[in-house]
Amino acid sequence: MDTTASTTPLVQLSHVTKSFGPVQVLKDVSLEMYRGEVLCLAGENGAGKSTLIKILTGAIPRDSGEYRIDGQDVGSPSPAQARELGVGVVYQELSLLPEVSVEENLLMGRLPGRGGVVNKRDLRARAIKMLERVGLNRVDPGTLVSGLPVATRQMVEIAKVLGADARIVIFDEPTTSLSEEDARSLLQLINRLKKEENVAVLYVTHRLEEIFEIGDRITVLRDGQFITTAPTDQFTHDTLIRSMVGRQIEALYPKREHKQFGKTLLSVQGLRLPGSPYPINLEVHAGEIVGLGGLVGAGRTETVRAIFGADPLVAGKILVDGKPLRPGSPAQAVKAGLGLLTEDRKEMGILKDLSIRENVTLADLSAVSRLEVILRRREVSLVTSLVPRLRLKYHSTEQPISSLSGGNQQKVLLSRWLATKAKVLLLDEPTKGVDVGAKADIYTIIGDLAAQGLGIIVVSSYLPELLGICDRVIVLHDFGVTGELPIEEATEEAVLQLASSAPVPANA
Incomplete structure (x- = not known):
C-alpha cells in the first residue's frame, strides 16, 4: 500500500x-x-x-x-x-455519447444553467478544469467525442467520473x-x-x-x-x-521445441491498403507463427482483413500454397485455405442465437450437406471430432454459443476454421477479453496447430503475447512495414521503436 x-x-x-x-x-x-x-x-x-x-x-x-x-x-x-x-466506474465499453461534445458528456445530467438554458461559458470553464485534471490540456471541449481516439475517450471518461466527486x-x-x-x-x-x-x-x-x-x-x-x-x-x-x-499452469506461453518450418503457405507481395503509399510484403511458412505488431491504427487489422478479402486493397498479389488468390473475395479465401478470427467476436465472429454446432459448421456447409440439405448427424460428428483438439468446455453441441465463456467462444471460432481444413489462420486479437486459464489453452492450441503444419499470423496489441508465442514479429506503422524481428531479437523496446518508425516507401 x-x-x-x-x-x-x-x-x-x-x-x-x-x-x-x-x-x-x-x-x-x-x-x-x-x-x-x-x-x-x-x-x-x-x-x-x-x-x-x-x-x-x-x-x-x-x-x-x-x-x-x-x-x-x-x-x-x-x-x-x-x-x-x-462510487464511479470506468467500463471497458465506454458510456460516452459519440455524437455529443466532450463538455456536454462530461457534465451530462449536471449541465450548468437555469430554466433549461445552459450557461455555455460556465460549461466550458468546468469542462476545461475536468480535462486538465487528467492531463487533457489540448483537447477542445467542444469537439464531438466521435472524433477522438479511443485512448482519449478513455481519459474523458475518467475525467467525467472524477468530476462527479468520485x-x-x-x-x-x-x-x-x-x-x-x-x-x-x-x-x-x-x-x-x-x-x-x-x-x-x-x-x-x-x-x-x-x-x-x-x-x-x-x-x-x-x-x-x-x-x-x-x-x-x-x-x-x-x-x-x-x-x-485452482490448478498449476506450467507455463502461460508454452515452449515450442524442435521448430521446423516447411514450405511457404502464404505469400503477400506489394500489398497496398487504401490511402497508403507503402507496400506490405510478408511470408508465412508451414509450422510458423508470425506476429503483427504496431500501435493502434497501424493497419494490422486492415492487413489481415485485406488478405482474407474482407477489406479492399489497392494493389498487391496474394499466393496461398503457391496459387494466386483473387482479392476481395472471402469465399475464395476460404476455398483457398484461409481462415480469419476477427478482432470483435461478438459483432463479427459468433452468431449468438445459434448453437455451437451451427457456429462451427457455418463457414463450409457443403461439408455437412447432401443435395443442399444439411445433415444434422454429420454436423454433430464433425463438431465432436474437433472438440478434443481445442479443449472446449461445453454440455451439448446444441447449447447456444452465447452461453459459453469468452475463451470457449474463441475455441468454437477456431473450430470453424479447422472444419474447413484451413492451411493458414489469421488470428486478430485471439485472446481479447479472455481470462488467464483460457489464454493458456489458446496459446497451447495455437502452438499445436503450428506443429501440425498450419501457418499462423497473430495480431495482438499485447506485446508479451506476441513475444511469448511467435517465431517472428513484423511491425507496422501507418499501414506499412517498418521492420521484422526474429523472436530471439524481439524485445518490447525493439518492437515499440519500430512501431514509431516510418515505413519503407514503395520506390525505396
Missing part, C-alpha cells in the same frame, strides 16, 4: 452473497478498499468479478452481507445513490482496446490519482503484468468465492495464476 494510504477502510464488503435463480454467483465474499491504494481484483471469467462491481455501483442488490462506505452501512444503493456516495473509482478492463503505449499512460494516470488525490481504486484486468505494475494488494475470486487477499509483492505470476484457476 502507498505510504499515503489510510489505515481505515473506505469501502467494506463483508460476507456478501448473490444468486440468480438457483445459481449462486457470489458466496461469502469480503473485500476492503483504502484511500490512496490500488486494489486489483483477479479471477477467471465467471469468478464473480462483474457481479461484485455491480453490487458496488448499485446496479444490482446483494442477497446478504454488509456494504459500508466510511464506516456507514449504505444498504443496497441505487446507481444514483452510489454515485452520490462517491472517491472510489473502479476500472473494469480499461486497457483492452488500448495500445501498449496508451495503456502505460493510463496506468501512470491511475498511480497519480491514488497519490495526489488519495482516491481508492479497484482495478480489474486479465493482464497479469498490469496487476503487478499497478496493484498495492490483490484480492482473488474463484467460482464466486473469496480465495485470498495479500500485498502484491507476496505473489508471483505462478502463485497468482494458481490462486485464480
Whole structure:
C-alpha cells in the first residue's frame, strides 16, 4: 500500500452473497478498499468479478452481507445513490455519447444553467478544469467525442467520473482496446490519482503484468468465492495464476521445441491498403507463427482483413500454397485455405442465437450437406471430432454459443476454421477479453496447430503475447512495414521503436 494510504477502510464488503435463480454467483465474499491504494481484483471469467462491481455501483442488490462506505452501512444503493456516495466506474465499453461534445458528456445530467438554458461559458470553464485534471490540456471541449481516439475517450471518461466527486473509482478492463503505449499512460494516470488525490481504486484486468505494475494488494475470486487477499509483492505470476484457476499452469506461453518450418503457405507481395503509399510484403511458412505488431491504427487489422478479402486493397498479389488468390473475395479465401478470427467476436465472429454446432459448421456447409440439405448427424460428428483438439468446455453441441465463456467462444471460432481444413489462420486479437486459464489453452492450441503444419499470423496489441508465442514479429506503422524481428531479437523496446518508425516507401 502507498505510504499515503489510510489505515481505515473506505469501502467494506463483508460476507456478501448473490444468486440468480438457483445459481449462486457470489458466496461469502469480503473485500476492503483504502484511500490512496490500488486494489486489483483477479479471477477467471465467471469468478464473480462483474457481479461484485455491480453490487458496488448499485446496479444490482446483494442477497446478504454488509456494504459500508466510511464506516456507514449504505444498504443496497441505487446507481444514483452510489454515485452520490462517491462510487464511479470506468467500463471497458465506454458510456460516452459519440455524437455529443466532450463538455456536454462530461457534465451530462449536471449541465450548468437555469430554466433549461445552459450557461455555455460556465460549461466550458468546468469542462476545461475536468480535462486538465487528467492531463487533457489540448483537447477542445467542444469537439464531438466521435472524433477522438479511443485512448482519449478513455481519459474523458475518467475525467467525467472524477468530476462527479468520485472517491472510489473502479476500472473494469480499461486497457483492452488500448495500445501498449496508451495503456502505460493510463496506468501512470491511475498511480497519480491514488497519490495526489488519495482516491481508492479497484482495478480489474486479465493482464497479469498490469496487476503487478499497478496493484498495492490483490484480492482473488474463484467460482464466486473469496480465495485470498495479500500485498502484491507476496505473489508471483505462478502463485497468482494458481490462486485464480485452482490448478498449476506450467507455463502461460508454452515452449515450442524442435521448430521446423516447411514450405511457404502464404505469400503477400506489394500489398497496398487504401490511402497508403507503402507496400506490405510478408511470408508465412508451414509450422510458423508470425506476429503483427504496431500501435493502434497501424493497419494490422486492415492487413489481415485485406488478405482474407474482407477489406479492399489497392494493389498487391496474394499466393496461398503457391496459387494466386483473387482479392476481395472471402469465399475464395476460404476455398483457398484461409481462415480469419476477427478482432470483435461478438459483432463479427459468433452468431449468438445459434448453437455451437451451427457456429462451427457455418463457414463450409457443403461439408455437412447432401443435395443442399444439411445433415444434422454429420454436423454433430464433425463438431465432436474437433472438440478434443481445442479443449472446449461445453454440455451439448446444441447449447447456444452465447452461453459459453469468452475463451470457449474463441475455441468454437477456431473450430470453424479447422472444419474447413484451413492451411493458414489469421488470428486478430485471439485472446481479447479472455481470462488467464483460457489464454493458456489458446496459446497451447495455437502452438499445436503450428506443429501440425498450419501457418499462423497473430495480431495482438499485447506485446508479451506476441513475444511469448511467435517465431517472428513484423511491425507496422501507418499501414506499412517498418521492420521484422526474429523472436530471439524481439524485445518490447525493439518492437515499440519500430512501431514509431516510418515505413519503407514503395520506390525505396
